[in-house]
Amino acid sequence: MEEYLQSSRRTMDLPERAYRALLVQSARGLIPLVYEDIKMTTEFEVKGMSCENCVGHVTKALLGNPGVSSALVSLEKGRATVEYDETSVTIQQLAQAIQEEGFDARPVS
Ligand SMILES: [Cu+2]
Numbered sequence: 001m002e003e004y005l006q007s008s009r010r011t012m013d014l015p016e017r018a019y020r021a022l023l024v025q026s027a028r029g030l031i032p033l034v035y036e037d038i039k040m041t042t043e044f045e046v047k048g049m050s051c052e053n054c055v056g057h058v059t060k061a062l063l064g065n066p067g068v069s070s071a072l073v074s075l076e077k078g079r080a081t082v083e084y085d086e087t088s089v090t091i092q093q094l095a096q097a098i099q100e101e102g103f104d105a106r107p108v109s
Contacts, residue, residue, distance in 0.1 A: 039069060040086040044095060047104040049075050054103070061097040065089045079108070 046058060055073045058080055062071035067088025072081040082094055091107050098105035 038085075039083050041081060041083050042091055042094065043108045044080045044082065044098060044105045045108050046073070046078055046080050046098055049073075049078060049103060051075070054101075057101045058098055058103060061101045062094060065094060065097055068094070080105070 049055060049058065052075065055075050059071050059073045062068055062073075062080060062082050065084070065088075067085035068082060069085070070083040073079070074081075080098065084094070095105045095107065
């Protein structure tokens with residue numbers, strides 16, 4: 001382990017996937033040790049939900065998109081928090097999935 005003089009977390013943007021690599025300095029230069037996917041989190045304001053059935057429809061619609069790893073929908077707050085891989089699905093596609101269920105949705109910045 002003597003050769004690992006320094007390590008740093010770096011974000012690498014590749015055409016195919018975005019991921020973070022833990023790079024370690026070895027005698028041969030920087031080498032990647034661990035890769036992790038970067039998950040994006042976006043919160044949407046969802047209007048028109050009136051009961052738990054609505055919450056179920058929105059949740060299911062969001063989880064039906066590729067790259068979505070979690071969807072947390074709050075009836076009380078009128079919000080949906082979505083965790084996803086931004087190389088698989090866009091914010092617009094997520095909003096559209098909610099809209100197709102009959103609800104107004106817009107990302108909260
Ligand atoms: Cu409902």
